[in-house]
Amino acid sequence: MIDTIEKEDPVITEEEAAQYDRQIRLWGLDAQTRLRGSRVLLAGLGGLGAEVAKNLILAGVKSLTLLDHEKVSEETCRAQFLVPVTAQGKNRAEASLERAQNLNPMVEVHADPGRVEDKPDDFFLDFDTVCLTGCSRDLMVRVDQICSQRKIKVFCGDVYGYYGYMFCNLGKEHSYVEEKPKIVKPTKDSNDGPEAKKSKVDPNETTLVKKTSSFCTLKEALEVDWTSEKAKAGLKRTPVDYFLLHVLLKFRTDKGRDPDPQSFTGDSQLLRQIRDDVLETLAVSSDLLNDDFISYCFSEMSPVCAVMGGVLGQEVVKALSQRDAPHRNFFFFDGRKGNGHG
Amino acid sequence: MVQLVGSLRRELADSLATCKVLVVGAGGIGCELLKNLVLTGFKNIEVIDLDTIDVSNLNRQFLFQKKHVGKSKAQVAKESALQFCPSANIVAYHDSVMNADYNVEFFRKFILVMNALDNRAARNHVNRMCLAADIPLIESGTAGYLGQVTVIKKGMTECYECQPKPTQKTFPGCTIRNTPSEPIHCIVWAKFLFNQLFGEEDADKDVSPDTADPEAAWKPEETAARAKASEKDGDIKRVSTKQWASSIEYDPIKIFNKLFKDDIMYLLIMDKLWKKRKAPTPLNWQELEKRACPQEEIPVSGLKDQQVLSVWGNCQLFKHSVETLRSQLKGKEAGAQLVWDKDDPPAMDFVTSAANLRMHVFSMNTKSRFDVKSMAGNIIPAIATTNAIIAGLIVLEGLKILSGEIESCRTIFLNKCPNLRKKLLVPCILDPPSADCYVCASQPEVTVKLNVHKTMVLSLQDRILKERFGMVAPDVQIEDGKGTILISSEEGETETNNSKFLSDFGIRNGSRLQVDDFLQDYTLLVNVLHTEELERDVEFEVVGEAPDKAPPPQSSQKDDNNITNGSKDSAQPSTSSKAPADDSDDLMIVDSDEEEPVSSSSATTASGTKRKHPDAETGEMSTKRPADREEERRRRRQ
Numbered sequence: 001m002i003d004t005i006e007k008e009d010p011v012i013t014e015e016e017a018a019q020y021d022r023q024i025r026l027w028g029l030d031a032q033t034r035l036r037g038s039r040v041l042l043a044g045l046g047g048l049g050a051e052v053a054k055n056l057i058l059a060g061v062k063s064l065t066l067l068d069h070e071k072v073s074e075e076t077c078r079a080q081f082l083v084p085v086t087a088q089g090k091n092r093a094e095a096s097l098e099r100a101q102n103l104n105p106m107v108e109v110h111a112d113p114g115r116v117e118d119k120p121d122d123f124f125l126d127f128d129t130v131c132l133t134g135c136s137r138d139l140m141v142r143v144d145q146i147c148s149q150r151k152i153k154v155f156c157g158d159v160y161g162y163y164g165y166m167f168c169n170l171g172k173e174h175s176y177v178e179e180k181p182k183i184v185k186p187t188k189d190s191n192d193g194p195e196a197k198k199s200k201v202d203p204n205e206t207t208l209v210k211k212t213s214s215f216c217t218l219k220e221a222l223e224v225d226w227t228s229e230k231a232k233a234g235l236k237r238t239p240v241d242y243f244l245l246h247v248l249l250k251f252r253t254d255k256g257r258d259p260d261p262q263s264f265t266g267d268s269q270l271l272r273q274i275r276d277d278v279l280e281t282l283a284v285s286s287d288l289l290n291d292d293f294i295s296y297c298f299s300e301m302s303p304v305c306a307v308m309g310g311v312l313g314q315e316v317v318k319a320l321s322q323r324d325a326p327h328r329n330f331f332f333f334d335g336r337k338g339n340g341h342g
Numbered sequence: 343m344v345q346l347v348g349s350l351r352r353e354l355a356d357s358l359a360t361c362k363v364l365v366v367g368a369g370g371i372g373c374e375l376l377k378n379l380v381l382t383g384f385k386n387i388e389v390i391d392l393d394t395i396d397v398s399n400l401n402r403q404f405l406f407q408k409k410h411v412g413k414s415k416a417q418v419a420k421e422s423a424l425q426f427c428p429s430a431n432i433v434a435y436h437d438s439v440m441n442a443d444y445n446v447e448f449f450r451k452f453i454l455v456m457n458a459l460d461n462r463a464a465r466n467h468v469n470r471m472c473l474a475a476d477i478p479l480i481e482s483g484t485a486g487y488l489g490q491v492t493v494i495k496k497g498m499t500e501c502y503e504c505q506p507k508p509t510q511k512t513f514p515g516c517t518i519r520n521t522p523s524e525p526i527h528c529i530v531w532a533k534f535l536f537n538q539l540f541g542e543e544d545a546d547k548d549v550s551p552d553t554a555d556p557e558a559a560w561k562p563e564e565t566a567a568r569a570k571a572s573e574k575d576g577d578i579k580r581v582s583t584k585q586w587a588s589s590i591e592y593d594p595i596k597i598f599n600k601l602f603k604d605d606i607m608y609l610l611i612m613d614k615l616w617k618k619r620k621a622p623t624p625l626n627w628q629e630l631e632k633r634a635c636p637q638e639e640i641p642v643s644g645l646k647d648q649q650v651l652s653v654w655g656n657c658q659l660f661k662h663s664v665e666t667l668r669s670q671l672k673g674k675e676a677g678a679q680l681v682w683d684k685d686d687p688p689a690m691d692f693v694t695s696a697a698n699l700r701m702h703v704f705s706m707n708t709k710s711r712f713d714v715k716s717m718a719g720n721i722i723p724a725i726a727t728t729n730a731i732i733a734g735l736i737v738l739e740g741l742k743i744l745s746g747e748i749e750s751c752r753t754i755f756l757n758k759c760p761n762l763r764k765k766l767l768v769p770c771i772l773d774p775p776s777a778d779c780y781v782c783a784s785q786p787e788v789t790v791k792l793n794v795h796k797t798m799v800l801s802l803q804d805r806i807l808k809e810r811f812g813m814v815a816p817d818v819q820i821e822d823g824k825g826t827i828l829i830s831s832e833e834g835e836t837e838t839n840n841s842k843f844l845s846d847f848g849i850r851n852g853s854r855l856q857v858d859d860f861l862q863d864y865t866l867l868v869n870v871l872h873t874e875e876l877e878r879d880v881e882f883e884v885v886g887e888a889p890d891k892a893p894p895p896q897s898s899q900k901d902d903n904n905i906t907n908g909s910k911d912s913a914q915p916s917t918s919s920k921a922p923a924d925d926s927d928d929l930m931i932v933d934s935d936e937e938e939p940v941s942s943s944s945a946t947t948a949s950g951t952k953r954k955h956p957d958a959e960t961g962e963m964s965t966k967r968p969a970d971r972e973e974e975r976r977r978r979r980q
């Protein structure tokens with residue numbers, strides 16, 4: 001079902017219409033109205049988190065909660081433009097609040113210095129969409145399961161140096177509308193101009209078509225059995241970035257942090273080791289992923305955060321406004337190739 | 343031993359801290375780009391933008407806030423970006439990049455130039471400046487969900503002007519004046535009308551019935567009827583529209599009846615036009631006033647701009663806007679003019695009402711002020727995320743250039759949806775320069791078809807050399823053995839030539855003109871091909887390119903929105919943003935999903951380019967682009 005816009009929903013004000021004019025002309029008033037009724041939780045305020053926060057606040061959601069228990073440090077805030085340079089040692093969510101709010105006073109922005117791990121299941125019910133960055137694999141899988149049972153849309157994403165990825169689960173049945181050229185039917189007393197005498201596709205007129213789409217959970221997407229015949233057949237069409245993601249998530253799980261430029265030599269060694277282990281465990285060829293990635297996956301790189309934050313932010317906007325086909329379900333970006341695919 | 347500063351090799355990080363880069367434009371892409379540059383470690387950045395901040399920028403130009411509306415974009419962007427890295431050295435210019443101060447020497451200061459522009463004239467100019475200075479240029483553009491980044495390096499890649507771009511669309515005069523068949527024709531007419539009444543009168547932008555319409559093809563025996571009609575409506579063969587309007591003191595009702603009653607009745611006399619078309623229906627103010635229901639004037643709730651007014655509602659809006667514009671004109675000195683601006687409420691009200699009344703006369707569905715504004719203002723929808731993605735890609739290409747790996751640079755397209763290979767971002771290899779490019783070839787040369795007896799020197803300068811060939815201040819010398827100077831960029835030297843015809847200077851079929859633009863360090867040889875057979879409304883044609891004219895309305899394509907009058911000229915995707923229509927009107931389609939169901943194997947349904955082509959990159963690039971890519975490329979290149 002396309003959620004109906006409730007009668008009591010306040011209509012877009014003239015002030016909002018002026019500020020959001022250029023995007024209303026793209027996705028329409030209904031999409032904007034849905035956005036401004038949506039509550040979003042964003043966990044993880046690193047470089048990618050800041051980009052996503054910016055994009056959602058500018059788009060005009062109802063509220064955005066910034067959740068992060070970590071402290072501001074040079075390395076974790078290299079690409080983080082919401083944190084003032086004077087905020088070293090402060091909580092990342094709280095330090096981001098002022099600049100985030102200044103982006104758009106019409107959005108309610110909150111900061112929560114808690115840990116995602118500590119939040120009870122009910123906590124997530126207050127949101128329409130949950131977006132996780134910088135979280136461990138187990139945590140993402142847990143939150144994804146909680147949310148998909150409760151029809152909350154889930155997005156996960158991270159940036160590792162030149163690489164970025166995104167995953168989304170919009171549930172078993174996500175409904176949306178898509179714009180199609182309108183077929184102008186011939187009528188006896190035509191209202192479409194004196195020359196519109198036969199049926200034609202008028203490229204200036206469009207109509208909205210309803211569609212639905214179905215998603216799997218993160219657990220399912222990560223736990224593919226690569227020994228099955230079906231998976232083997234699909235292996236050729238699977239980007240290596242998918243396996244790289246497994247390696248990087250494993251590193252995060254094992255070390256409780258991401259590869260750190262300060263310990264480049266040790267972390268490089270460990271990445272190589274984890275790569276070998278992961279490919280073996282998944283029972284795929286060990287030469288699927290060569291050493292090349294290792295020195296390019298350190299720290300969050302600002303332009304890669306910008307690209308990933310843009311893609312992820314737009315997917316959240318699409319999901320909340322129920323407008324346009326969602327990207328299913330992984331998106332990988334390689335900043336060295338400029339390649340962005342699912 | 344590899345050493346990293348953040349994600350970057352130390353050598354690269356060090357070079358970022360010392361090199362100097364130029365950002366041209368501090369709008370949607372520019373704001374994002376400045377942020378990315380300072381966060382990546384660039385320390386010396388100069389930014390130039392002519393514009394000031396508007397409230398409609400705030401949904402994406404995130405370095406600006408409401409309190410900054412009206413201020414210089416370059417200056418505010420600099421101040422906001424400095425907060426991300428106070429040690430950066432940013433220089434802001436609130437100026438046009440086409441100003442002569444920014445000469446080749448200025449461009450040579452930079453290791454890299456990044457365009458974040460929104461118009462073709464400035465893009466052409468920066469392209470030439472970077473070619474002249476031999477500095478790599480990263481060019482970019484966005485429109486709605488779509489975007490593109492490319493790299494331009496003299497002698498190595500295509501330049502911005504290697505591929506001819508579609509010229510701005512214009513509609514045939516008789517379509518606008520006599521036989522509009524689409525709302526856009528009425529909107530163009532209304533904008534012409536604004537200038538005829540309040541602005542600068544342009545003979546090419548007349549709004550009255552066009553008696554020379556070839557389709558009307560009056561026979562001699564019909565001339566009597568025509569004369570009689572002219573008599574009946576003495577205003578048709580009148581003094582200029584403006585003088586007439588002024589003589590009746592801009593009486594809105596008289597203007598209304600002339601435009602929507604008398605002129606339409608005159609069109610009806612040209613009966614050949616209506617043999618295959620539905621004839622227009624004249625409107626009469628007095629009759630409409632009698633029939634007007636009082637309820638119609640009760641304001642409806644919701645956004646004002648979204649309402650589609652009744653005929654009488656448009657009449658009221660027309661009257662009110664004419665009165666407001668009249669008093670604006672009166673407030674100015676004699677002979678002053680108003681300039682149409684979509685953001686000026688009475689000017690926009692005038693165009694909305696006049697266009698809608700004409701649409702009604704010609705049996706079209708009328709439009710909301712919001713929709714008329716999109717088309718009249720040629721508004722390109724814009725969102726933060728597209729600009730963020732494109733600005734990220736610009737920096738990534740920039741890093742390749744600074745690492746000495748320019749050969750690994752790519753043109754990257756951002757699609758709205760993933761393509762068949764599931765790619766949302768599509769990198770393509772850079773093409774080599776086009777040998778016959780009239781800009782970057784070693785001896786640029788073009789052939790222009792025109793009528794030497796009808797083309798004036800001023801028209802050569804403004805329409806051909808400046809508008810079409812993107813020059814700022816051309817000097818023209820005739821290769822006649824005497825070196826006759828036809829146009830000099832020095833003030834006062836050749837102005838007397840302006841209103842003379844080319845033939846007056848001995849220019850004929852086969853003549854060659856040497857054209858120089860000193861600022862752009864650019865010389866173009868123009869071969870003149872004389873012809874008497876140009877189509878109506880066409881001043882000239884560049885040989886090897888399509889004529890400078892829109893297709894006839896019947897076959898018009900979706901970019902008809904991209905009309906001649908817009909201030910910006912980027913690709914214009916559909917701007918229609920209709921609310922969901924009644925369910926009964928909708929095509930109800932349940933997703934007939936042809937892809938593999940999203941199940942546990944979801945990750946396996948991804949891109950297959952790797953194995954189909956042994957080397958994804960060269961595989962994809964070396965094969966010539968498929969037709970749709972080529973089309974896409976043309977569309978976005980603008």
Ligand SMILES: [Zn+2]
Pocket residue numbers: 500501502503504505775776779780781782783
């Ligand atoms: Zn060229």
